[in-house]
Amino acid sequence: MLEKKLAPSLPYVKSLFLGWFEPFRDAIEKEKKLQKGKMHKAAYAHHMSLLPADKLAVIVMYKMMGLLMTGQEKGCVRVVQAAIHVGEAIEQEVSVELVIIHTYLEKTKRHGKRSCQCDNVILSKEQQKRHKYVLKLIKMKKLAEVQKLLRVEADMEPWGRDAQAKLGSRLIEMLIESAFVQPPIDQLGGNLPDIQPAFRHTLKNAAIEARYMVIPYLPMLIPPKKWKGYNKGGHLCLPSFVMRTHGSKDQQDAIKSAPKKQLTKVFEALDSLGNTKWRVNRRILDIVDTVWHQGGGVAGLVDCNDIPEPERPESMDPAEIKKWRWKTRKARKANNEMHAQRCDTELKLSVAHKMKDEEGFYYPHNLDFRGRVYPMHSCLNHLSSDLCRGVLEFAQGRQLGKSGLWWLKIHLANIFGGGVEKLSYDGRLMFVENHLNDIFDSATNPLDGKRWWINAEDPFQCLAACMDLSDALSSPSPQCFISHLPIHQDGSCNGLQHYAALGRDSLEAAAVNLVAGEKPADVYSGIAARVYEIVKKDSLRDPAVDPSALLARILVDQVDRKLVKQTVMTSVYGVTYVGAREQIKRRLSEKGHITDDRLLFTASCYAAKVTLKALGETFQAARSIMKWLGDCAKIIATENQPVRWTTPLGLPVVQPYRNAERHLIKTSLQVLALRREGSLVAAKQQKTAFPPNFVHSLDGSHMMMTAISCRNSGLQFAAVHDSFWTHACDVDKMNEILREQFVELYNIPILENVSRSLFCYSITILHIPFSIYQYDSSYILRKRVLLHVPNDQ
CATH class of the missing domain: 1.10.150.20 (5' to 3' exonuclease, C-terminal subdomain)
Structure with a gap:
């Protein structure tokens, strides 16, 4: 009943309604008469008069009990949420009534009074049919369609949040004053009945709520549903949306109206990433647990103890007091930040422990508005910190092979960092060979030995690589060792790579590894x-x-x-x-x-x-490109239009930046704060955000193209925006795919296409102010470049 939102239909709840109905109805009737006799009526008076008191009473009781019993706050609901829900429900009912009246008047006008009686019979059937259709839409939560249908039929203006909140607040206040509960007679024990208010309006301490947290959207134990639409795919039961629009109506409309065929590649890429199977590296998790229980503070883990605040100086010198206060504020700020980091670490570890005994699990993915891809689970995932990346590994293992062993050593050097990752490949291999004793010691005695791995820039990932390499070299045949470790290939300042490819500048291309050296x-x-x-x-x-x-x-x-x-x-x-x-x-x-x-x-x-x-x-x-993009965005924003473009994979992008409108509504219960998207675009933000958002949409497109091709080639693939992961034995193949897809992406005239699409929104869009095609993009394919791919092996 709760899952189907039918809690108010439970027998006990209905019995409560019977006791509340008459006093509540009478209170509404009294309020309506009071407002009718006033010269200066309350803001809610007109809307309250549109329905009879008994219907208003039923709507409010039903809606309030539904919110209290099916909400996520354990028998509580926020006033602003309840008031708006009640106001919306009453507006919908008024709309239905207006549709019926409007239809009747139209038929009377068309056929004349003589046929009224006959028409009434036909009208009754039409009313029933329309009623059923509207109620069906409401039950399916398609409120936007309901409002659209009713406004077209009844030519009715929407009330707006202000009117809904004021009407809802006043009706809720009257319900609080007139509704009471008492224990059943068989529980009185001969005592007088203890009558209590059915509802209370109180302040709730948010700190108490925050003691416990339910982690939503945990990893799945079976592959996610394939994406087939805006809200069709991902998790089996939890609400899943292909894009995180954060309430931007422009972006929601754009993604919903895009043809399914246009988004085929995007859906395919998300499915490919979601089908990568992961598992918890138990050895790394045990090390993390030990370090955490010992107080943290090493290997990148936050210290479990607060920084002591400085003692107040005995001197009353104003300069000394001022200095003490500044140091105290600094210490408290640091402690607050550390507290947040501790909570974050606990959440990550709780998910890791929940998943450590599973054979494998999956992360459904979706997009942000720019087309960058993220796992829907937010705590323990490979886009997160070194802790998460060290604890996670591929569930499916593959033999290293000759190239895989080579890449495992390179990966270890890259993860260690400290400038080692900038050496030549021979230099990185030499670094690993020179530290083999440290690597074996880290793998066998991570906490009691020399602890060489702690000096790495990414300690837990370094330790995972040490264990993998140690196990491989200790096995009878290192090349036959089954490795589960993801090997990373990182772009060289990926944003500048995209700009160099867009501008076809050979010097800039050389600086970011788009040409070989x-x-x-x-x-x-x-x-x-x-x-x-x-x-x-x-x-x-x-x-x-x-x-x-x-x-x-x-x-x-x-x-x-x-x-x-x-x-x-x-x-x-x-x-x-x-x-x-x-x-x-x-x-x-x-x-x-x-x-x-x-x-x-x-x-x-x-x-x-x-x-x-x-x-x-x-x-x-x-x-030059960044300036051109910013200037185009400025021109579009002056016409009060958001910047829109379509990525090379067909994803429609709309920048969501508008001037937010915040309203304070004084109601009889309390002052409600409503925040909503404004009608005016935020011109400055539209301009400054366009160049980075545009490049993000390109690196997202390249990553998704790579994901599709890797899946078609049988590779396990994961990505962190411009960092691409696969098994050690498959790195060479993945690098080849990366280059192919990069060339394929930039064989498209991207800037010209964007210029044409922007011209649709403003005829004053500037021409591209620079010459292009100064170097051949297929050079990337012919040479082993683009990422840190070796010139020889």
Whole structure:
């Protein structure tokens, strides 16, 4: 009954309705008469007068009990939710009544009074048929279709959230005042009946609610349903939607109206990713449990203990008090962040323990509005932290083979990080060979040995790779060892790769490994070298003439790849000066050389300006494309239109940025805050978000094309946006597919297609301001490039 939303039809609930009905109906009737006699009526008076009191009473009682008994808050419902639901239900009933009256008047006008009696018989049947159809739509939760039908028939304007909330609040208040409950007679024990209000309006402590949490959308033990429509696919029983629209009506309409044939490739890609079978690596999970129970604080796990707050100084010096307060706020902020991280870790581990004894499980996937793919389960998945990635592995194992053993060693070097991943392939293999004793020690004594794996950038993934390599080398035939470990192939600053391919710029293509070299190009080191040149030059200037010379002298020994990496990565996704400053500030703070906060801030400002300057000099074509996209978005936004485009896989994209409208509605119960999507687009956000969103839609398209091709070739495949995973023995095949799909993607005239589609929304769209086709994109296919694919094995 609860699952079918029929809780108010239970016999006991009906008996409650019998006791509440008359007093509640009389209270409504009294309120209607009171409002009728007033010169200045309440905002809800008109809408309350549209239905008789008895019908209003039944609707409110039924809706309130339904919300209380089927909601997720254990017999509670939020006032704003209840008020709007009650208001909507009354509006729907009024609409039905208006349809009947409208139809009757139309027939009377058409046939005349003589045929009224005959028409009444026909009308009665039509009324019943229409009533049944409308009720069927309501039961199927197709409220939008109901409202559309009723407004067309009755020519009725929608009430709006404000009117619904005010009417609902007043009716709920009257129900609270007139409805009471008492225990059954056989439970009184000779005492007087203890009559209590049936409903209470109270404040609920959210902290108590947060003690326990039900994790939704857990991984599935069987393959997900194939996607066949907007809400058809994924989980078997839980509501599943192919796109996370977050309430954007424009995006919902676009994806719902897209022909199924147009979305075939998107559905196929999601099905391919959802059919990858995973399992928990129990050995890694045991290590994580041990470290966590010992208090954390190592291998990237958050410390289980809070940072102690500084003691209040005995001195009453205002400067000392101010400094103490600042340090206290800083400690409390850090402790709050650590508390959130602990909760997150507990959730991840709880799911891992729930799944550790399963043979395997699956992650249904869906999209964000840009076309990037995510698992629907949010806690333990491969898009998450090093902890999750270390604990997860493919359920299906495959023999390493000669190439697989080679790739397992390369993968271990890449995961260890610290600059090792930027060595040539021979250098990375040498690193692994030189640390074989450490690798064996990490695998056999991860907590009691040298603990070499803890020094890695991704410790738990490094430990998983150490165990896999140790087991393989200890086996009689390493090449026949069955490996379950996913091997990663990461793009070289993927956003810049897409811009280089779009602009057909050969120099930028070389910087991001779209053309071959003796060893993989490192764009971050290249930008760091340029930043160092500028800083070194500035440091030689006279501080009296150029104040930045002092900052340059402080920073000259601190410029390295790590300092600029995040800013370079996010530059193609629209990072601002403020964002770059905060990124560099965090890196400088981690180094610990600058302890004064004011000096740290000014040094970060200077370093951010220099880094952005170096980026502009190196990637001029990318900047030109970004500017063109932003200018086009600005033109479209001035016409109050959101930016729309279709990805190469046929996915319609609509930027959801609108100026949100927030209303405070004063009702008799309380002040309700309603937030809804506004009618005006957020012009600035439409402009700044278009370049990064456009590139995200391209890397999402490339990943989905790769997923389909890998599945057709029999490979197990997973992806984290621009990082592609498969078994060690299949890496070469996957890299070949990656190159093929990248070339296929950029054989499409993407910018020209986008320009034409944008022109549909504004005739003033700018022409593409740069020449293209400066290099042959098929070069990627002929040479072993694009990702860190070896030139020889």
